[in-house]
Amino acid sequence: RQIAQIIKDNMPDSSDWVSKLEIAGPGFLNFYLQPSWVYPVLPLVLEQDEKYGCSDYGQNSKIQVEFVSANPTGVLHMGNARGAALGDSLCNLLQAAGYDVTREYYINDAGNQIENFAKSLEARYLQLHGQDVPFPEEGYHGEDLIDTVKNIIAEVGDKYLQVDPALRREFLVQTALQEKIAAIKKDLADFGVEYDVWFSEQSLHDSGAIQQTIDVLREKDYIYEKEGALWFKSTLFGDEKDEVLVRANGIPTYFAADIAYHRNKFERGFKKVINIWGADHHGHVARMKGSMQAFGYNPDNLQVILMQLVRLFRGGEIVRMSKRSGQYVTLSELIEEVGKDAARYFFVMRSPDSHLDFDLDLAKEESSENPVYYVQYAHARICSIIKAGAEKLPKIEEVNLQRLEEESELDLIRKIADLPDEIIGAAINEEPHRLTRYAHELASLFHSFYNSCRVLIDDEELKNARLVLVEATRITLRNVLHLLGVSAPDRM
RNA sequence: GCGCCCGUAGCUCAGUGGAUAGAGCACUGGCCUCCGGAGCCAGGUGCGUAGGUUCGAUUCCUAUCGGGCGUACCA
Numbered sequence: 001r002q003i004a005q006i007i008k009d010n011m012p013d014s015s016d017w018v019s020k021l022e023i024a025g026p027g028f029l030n031f032y033l034q035p036s037w038v039y040p041v042l043p044l045v046l047e048q049d050e051k052y053g054c055s056d057y058g059q060n061s062k063i064q065v066e067f068v069s070a071n072p073t074g075v076l077h078m079g080n081a082r083g084a085a086l087g088d089s090l091c092n093l094l095q096a097a098g099y100d101v102t103r104e105y106y107i108n109d110a111g112n113q114i115e116n117f118a119k120s121l122e123a124r125y126l127q128l129h130g131q132d133v134p135f136p137e138e139g140y141h142g143e144d145l146i147d148t149v150k151n152i153i154a155e156v157g158d159k160y161l162q163v164d165p166a167l168r169r170e171f172l173v174q175t176a177l178q179e180k181i182a183a184i185k186k187d188l189a190d191f192g193v194e195y196d197v198w199f200s201e202q203s204l205h206d207s208g209a210i211q212q213t214i215d216v217l218r219e220k221d222y223i224y225e226k227e228g229a230l231w232f233k234s235t236l237f238g239d240e241k242d243e244v245l246v247r248a249n250g251i252p253t254y255f256a257a258d259i260a261y262h263r264n265k266f267e268r269g270f271k272k273v274i275n276i277w278g279a280d281h282h283g284h285v286a287r288m289k290g291s292m293q294a295f296g297y298n299p300d301n302l303q304v305i306l307m308q309l310v311r312l313f314r315g316g317e318i319v320r321m322s323k324r325s326g327q328y329v330t331l332s333e334l335i336e337e338v339g340k341d342a343a344r345y346f347f348v349m350r351s352p353d354s355h356l357d358f359d360l361d362l363a364k365e366e367s368s369e370n371p372v373y374y375v376q377y378a379h380a381r382i383c384s385i386i387k388a389g390a391e392k393l394p395k396i397e398e399v400n401l402q403r404l405e406e407e408s409e410l411d412l413i414r415k416i417a418d419l420p421d422e423i424i425g426a427a428i429n430e431e432p433h434r435l436t437r438y439a440h441e442l443a444s445l446f447h448s449f450y451n452s453c454r455v456l457i458d459d460e461e462l463k464n465a466r467l468v469l470v471e472a473t474r475i476t477l478r479n480v481l482h483l484l485g486v487s488a489p490d491r492m
Numbered sequence: 493g494c495g496c497c498c499g500u501a502g503c504u505c506a507g508u509g510g511a512u513a514g515a516g517c518a519c520u521g522g523c524c525u526c527c528g529g530a531g532c533c534a535g536g537u538g539c540g541u542a543g544g545u546u547c548g549a550u551u552c553c554u555a556u557c558g559g560g561c562g563u564a565c566c567a
Contacts, residue, residue: 240495251565258567279562282495282561283561283563284562308498378531385528388528425508437515444515
């Protein structure tokens with residue numbers, strides 16, 4: 001407090017921007033701004049419009065965000081939906097904060113699960129032709145897979161009954177993959193998510209990138225052989241145990257492919273690489289970072305956001321989600337049931353660290369109670385006011401904004417002024433959920449203003465000032481909703 | 493056993509080492525014949541437990557209890 005007093009004694013008591021200076025608490029120095037500081041933000045919002053909130057903070061630095069990357073052996077489920085909502089909103093935020101963002105989906109179109117997928121397809125193909133063959137124990141039991149095979153049969157009939165099984169599986173798997181990937185793209189597009197790059201794991205096998213990666217690690221002496229397999233010394237980089245890169249049967253593991261993939265990311269010039277993974281993959285983080293360190297990259301430039309898993313409830317019972325068992329609620333069903341807007345808002349609303357209990361019954365029954373409607377309602381209300389009250393908005397330079405003096409008006413303007421900083425804060429901390437809070441607070445301040453101040457009044461000067469205020473509010477609300485991937489309706 | 497995440501109001505969750513810890517849901521009572529009542533206003537002794545670091549801890553550290561997830565030559 002003494003130091004604060006010294007500073008205060010050496011500051012002018014007031015200035016154009018500061019109305020007073022006060023010492024408080026254990027030694028805080030509170031600067032009270034002149035109320036008039038807020039007014040210039042309103043013409044700025046109207047002028048920048050869609051760009052309001054954006055900044056060049058990121059200096060166009062290249063960032064890649066890889067998210068969802070679900071196996072193309074099935075359809076997208078709730079966990080993928082959370083990753084999609086989170087990843088896409090994060091990308092929007094980073095772009096708004098001035099980063100050069102690439103959205104990427106890694107297609108696991110190689111490896112063991114593809115083998116299983118092929119065997120499952122083959123079994124279904126033969127079964128649908130009346131053959132009594134067993135279904136592979138580790139296979140994919142989902143109903144969607146039967147439909148996939150039915151579609152294939154509609155095209156090619158029994159042509160692949162007599163051919164070499166390896167050729168048959170190859171044909172089935174390639175055809176099914178195309179269909180599955182197309183379906184995934186469509187589901188994501190329906191959810192408002194568009195990718196810049198779809199990266200094939202198989203391409204890393206085909207190009208020799210995986211082999212080359214292993215060769216380099218061997219040269220650096222980070223590899224040893226044990227029991228016929230090749231092991232990466234990940235314990236050198238803080239991992240709990242070493243990891244297999246190439247199995248005794250000569251086939252590289254998923255980890256080997258992932259090292260090649262992440263090397264490829266950095267070789268493409270990304271300054272920062274962000275992965276969004278389910279928490280069940282957390283054991284993979286240390287070794288992935290370690291492997292990048294082995295190649296001389298700063299492991300801090302590989303950032304992994306772990307999302308806790310989504311638990312689904314129906315009728316008070318937890319629904320076990322598993323592709324293998326074929327029981328899960330799909331993304332498209334979710335969109336159908338609760339809508340894209342509510343689903344995206346709901347997923348982003350929570351911190352990735354928090355477990356997400358998604359009660360389907362509740363989401364269906366009480367969807368009108370979802371906070372997203374509260375925010376959208378504020379937007380629709382403003383549109384309605386503007387439509388009812390103004391042929392066109394007054395010219396901003398002719399409006400006397402100083403007439404906005406009510407506390408609810410000033411609170412609203414101050415909140416609007418926060419948006420650029422909110423976006424930067426949420427972007428650099430990689431926390432899109434902050435924006436849902438901001439959206440809610442902004443909507444709340446608007447509703448509060450609405451109840452204490454009428455916009456469409458006889459006092460022309462005040463009316464015009466308030467019209468500018470609500471228009472600026474509308475723009476701000478809309479911009480935030482769009483960052484979240486949620487629509488801003490004119491009517492509801 | 494070891495590792496990671498979580499534990500905050502009845503419930504679901506926010507909370508950048510700082511001031512009197514906040515929202516939604518639920519509950520109770522109010523809101524002008526007026527721009528959309530999907531709204532507004534009012535109502536609250538809650539940081540799992542015990543230590544430590546600090547002028548100051550919900551936040552950092554240690555231990556412990558509880559929940560979740562990992563700990564494959566699966567991905």
